[in-house]
Amino acid sequence: MxxxxxxxxxxxxxxxxxxxxxxxxxxxxxxxxFKEVELIEENSFLxxxxxxxxxxxxxxxxxLSKIIVAACSPQLKGTIFKKTVEEAGLNFNxxxxxxxxxxxxxxxxxxxxxxxxxxxxxxxxxxxxxxQQPISSKTVRIKQNALVIGGGLAGLQTAINLSxxxxxxxxxxxxxxxxxxxNSTSLVKYNHNNINxxxxxDKKIEEVNNNPQIEVFTQAELIKxxxxxxxxxxxxxxxxxxxxxxxxxxxxxxIVLATGCQSYFPSEKYGIDLSSQxxxxxxxxxxxxxxxxxxxxxxxICFISGIIGDDQRLKGDKLFNQALILTTKYKIQVxxxxxxxxxxxxxxxxLYQQAREKGIIFLKYDQKxxxxxxxxxINKIEVSLYDRLLGKDFYVEGKELIISCDLLVLEEEIxxxxxxxxxxxxxQVGCDEEGFYQQKNISLQPVFTNRKGIFVVGAxxxxxxxxxxxxxxxxxxxxxxxxxxxxxxxYNLDRAMVxxxxxxxxxxxxxxxxxxxxxxxxDIELNQVKIKISDLACEGCGICVSQCPANAITLPRYKDDQxxxxxxxxx
Amino acid sequence: MFVDSNNKNEFIPQIIVLCCENSAYRxxxxxxxxxxxxxxxxxxxxxxxxxRVEERHILHALENGADGVMILGCLEDSCKxxxxxxxxxxxxxxxxxxxxxxxIENARVEFHHISPNMGAKFVELVTKMKENIKKLGPLFxxx
Numbered sequence: 001m002x003x004x005x006x007x008x009x010x011x012x013x014x015x016x017x018x019x020x021x022x023x024x025x026x027x028x029x030x031x032x033x034f035k036e037v038e039l040i041e042e043n044s045f046l047x048x049x050x051x052x053x054x055x056x057x058x059x060x061x062x063x064l065s066k067i068i069v070a071a072c073s074p075q076l077k078g079t080i081f082k083k084t085v086e087e088a089g090l091n092f093n094x095x096x097x098x099x100x101x102x103x104x105x106x107x108x109x110x111x112x113x114x115x116x117x118x119x120x121x122x123x124x125x126x127x128x129x130x131x132q133q134p135i136s137s138k139t140v141r142i143k144q145n146a147l148v149i150g151g152g153l154a155g156l157q158t159a160i161n162l163s164x165x166x167x168x169x170x171x172x173x174x175x176x177x178x179x180x181x182x183n184s185t186s187l188v189k190y191n192h193n194n195i196n197x198x199x200x201x202d203k204k205i206e207e208v209n210n211n212p213q214i215e216v217f218t219q220a221e222l223i224k225x226x227x228x229x230x231x232x233x234x235x236x237x238x239x240x241x242x243x244x245x246x247x248x249x250x251x252x253x254x255i256v257l258a259t260g261c262q263s264y265f266p267s268e269k270y271g272i273d274l275s276s277q278x279x280x281x282x283x284x285x286x287x288x289x290x291x292x293x294x295x296x297x298x299x300x301i302c303f304i305s306g307i308i309g310d311d312q313r314l315k316g317d318k319l320f321n322q323a324l325i326l327t328t329k330y331k332i333q334v335x336x337x338x339x340x341x342x343x344x345x346x347x348x349x350x351l352y353q354q355a356r357e358k359g360i361i362f363l364k365y366d367q368k369x370x371x372x373x374x375x376x377x378i379n380k381i382e383v384s385l386y387d388r389l390l391g392k393d394f395y396v397e398g399k400e401l402i403i404s405c406d407l408l409v410l411e412e413e414i415x416x417x418x419x420x421x422x423x424x425x426x427x428q429v430g431c432d433e434e435g436f437y438q439q440k441n442i443s444l445q446p447v448f449t450n451r452k453g454i455f456v457v458g459a460x461x462x463x464x465x466x467x468x469x470x471x472x473x474x475x476x477x478x479x480x481x482x483x484x485x486x487x488x489x490x491y492n493l494d495r496a497m498v499x500x501x502x503x504x505x506x507x508x509x510x511x512x513x514x515x516x517x518x519x520x521x522x523d524i525e526l527n528q529v530k531i532k533i534s535d536l537a538c539e540g541c542g543i544c545v546s547q548c549p550a551n552a553i554t555l556p557r558y559k560d561d562q563x564x565x566x567x568x569x570x571x
Numbered sequence: 572m573f574v575d576s577n578n579k580n581e582f583i584p585q586i587i588v589l590c591c592e593n594s595a596y597r598x599x600x601x602x603x604x605x606x607x608x609x610x611x612x613x614x615x616x617x618x619x620x621x622x623r624v625e626e627r628h629i630l631h632a633l634e635n636g637a638d639g640v641m642i643l644g645c646l647e648d649s650c651k652x653x654x655x656x657x658x659x660x661x662x663x664x665x666x667x668x669x670x671x672x673x674x675i676e677n678a679r680v681e682f683h684h685i686s687p688n689m690g691a692k693f694v695e696l697v698t699k700m701k702e703n704i705k706k707l708g709p710l711f712x713x714x
Contacts, residue, residue, distance in 0.1 A: 075596070075600060099615075102599065102600040102602075102604070103600075103603070103615055106606070107602060107608045107609050108608060108609065109608050116612060117612045117614075120614060439653065440648050441649065442648065442649050443649060443650065443653075444653075450653055512658070514653040514654060540619055541619055541620035541622060541652035541655060542618070542619050542620055542623030543622035546623050546658075546659075547658070555623070557619075558623055560625070560628075563616070563618075567587060567628060567631055567632045567635065567637075568631060568635040568636075
């Protein structure tokens with residue numbers, strides 16, 4: 001028996017806000033005789049709980065099959081109306097919300113214009129809703145464990161946090177032991193914040209090794225990743241002691257990248273090479289922590305910061321700490337040349353104060369970078385600069401300030417750890433220009449990547465600070481917990497769907513999906529590959545829908561015919 | 572085509588605004604909160620991301636009464652789905668070339684970046700387009 005379409009139109013006057021600016025009577029007159037409109041009425045405050053009870057009753061009593069609610073912006077009360085309609089027994093996609101307040105009543109000066117606009121908006125919704133079908137939901141079972149790639153401080157802390165929240169963890173470390181950059185023996189004791197980094201990391205390693213929830217694989221790397229959030233299939237390769245390689249397949253719920261960074265001295269950017277008198281910060285650190293008397297006979301040391309790179313700030317406690325040790329312990333005169341001193345982090349202001357009090361001299365330059373000359377005859381390095389603060393007016397005829405030092409310390413670049421680019425391709429996560437895992441987009445919040453279920457912590461996303469790294473670990477473990485805390489996940493099937501019969505396997509959708517939820521899957525029965533869109537991870541943006549040359553993909557809530565029905569026939 | 576009942580000869584342009592739900596739609600809502608108003612009627616159609624917009628939607632709009640189509644996406648590097656705004660902008664460059672070949676002026680189809688708090692800018696863009704199209708005249712002249 002063909003069912004007559006029964007559409008109900010509920011207008012909300014929002015107290016008086018909407019009704020005083022729109023002629024509701026005219027609207028009701030216009031639509032009441034449409035054969036598909038069963039009921040059209042005005043309500044005072046449709047969103048109120050009391051009114052909603054009547055709303056549900058009217059739906060049931062009149063056996064309405066589709067509903068249009070013309071009220072305030074859907075962004076405000078949309079969820080309430082959707083929930084109410086479901087309670088009345090209708091699917092949420094059989095409800096259409098018309099923005100009668102913000103898009104209509106409030107923005108036209110004349111009642112005639114707003115009423116005409118209201119009629120147009122409701123008419124468009126009427127045409128569109130005839131093409132809207134129910135959308136069902138699906139429940140899947142997901143894995144609640146996580147894979148952490150990288151056994152440095154970031155990875156260790158994330159693994160510890162996750163296990164505390166009840167998630168089993170697999171920790172991969174490429175080297176033969178855990179610890180990362182803080183593994184090296186050349187670590188100086190930093191009194192700043194009272195954190196002895198080596199001790200801290202050793203403690204974390206012990207905690208991880210004693211934790212039965214955390215499985216550690218050393219000499220292991222990730223070589224392939226398939227699947228999507230909740231059901232990633234990771235293939236790892238482990239180098240055994242007898243140099244044989246073993247492959248393992250793991251099923252994981254989420255992935256964390258904690259691959260860290262490395263220091264690199266860019267001789268090509270400085271235009272000079274390292275020597276016995278021109279050293280990098282890491283080399284200075286080794287000198288400071290070694291037992292050998294490498295600093296004997298040194299009276300003046302000059303640090304230069306900001307010659308390379310766009311970030312021209314003298315950054316970090318590392319430099320202040322090194323300079324302070326040189327001044328206090330070795331009684332060396334220290335000069336620090338920089339563009340700006342950056343003290344906007346915890347404890348840096350005090351360190352800077354201390355440095356100034358101990359007699360470390362800070363000199364600032366501006367556009368003209370300091371020049372470095374080697375005076376082999378007197379076994380010294382000469383650094384000359386135009387001091388920014390004193391300016392050109394002070395010195396007669398551009399006389400520069402010349403510093404003669406025994407040792408020149410230049411800062412290094414921090415770049416992603418080796419193999420980062422390859423890993424980003426395996427995981428299909430974005431990178432910025434330098435190769436750190438963090439695309440330039442404000443909608444990607446700190447530890448998130450473009451892929452749901454894959455997170456980034458620590459130095460590998462460009463951070464250079466231990467405290468921030470620990471914060472990252474905390475944030476990521478909470479986000480993963482949020483994602484994976486339920487074993488069963490229920491979601492609406494309003495995601496992109498592909499019609500494999502129309503698909504020509506051009507792979508445009510696979511390449512253009514920003515979240516990489518489209519993959520090629522083998523269909524064993526038909527002995528062919530086909531496109532599979534993961535409905536759990538799909539964010540419903542519709543980019544693949546618009547890019548598909550064969551129109552093989554649809555987004556159930558934004559189908560072409562629905563959109564065109566809404567666009568057509570402007571009044 | 573909507574004709575002003577007061578002045579039967581005055582041309583009132585029909586503008587359709589294709590809005591990204593995350594930015595432009597909210598900007599339009601904000602315009603209402605700021606108590607701004609549009610000079611004449613416009614029609615707003617929401618999309619989950621402006622990357623969902625296809626050329627055929629714009630052509631359909633032009634074939635069905637619109638004298639101008641404005642497409643609004645997120646600001647650069649702000650798209651929630653990373654590159655939706657860039658993709659649609661690229662589509663439009665090609666589309667506008669073709670439209671020009673058949674005599675439809677470039678000013679009739681415009682793409683702009685907007686953020687959700689730019690209520691005033693939304694009204695400004697729409698008003699400007701109305702003025703431009705008023706000068707150009709209706710898309711299909713009455714026989």
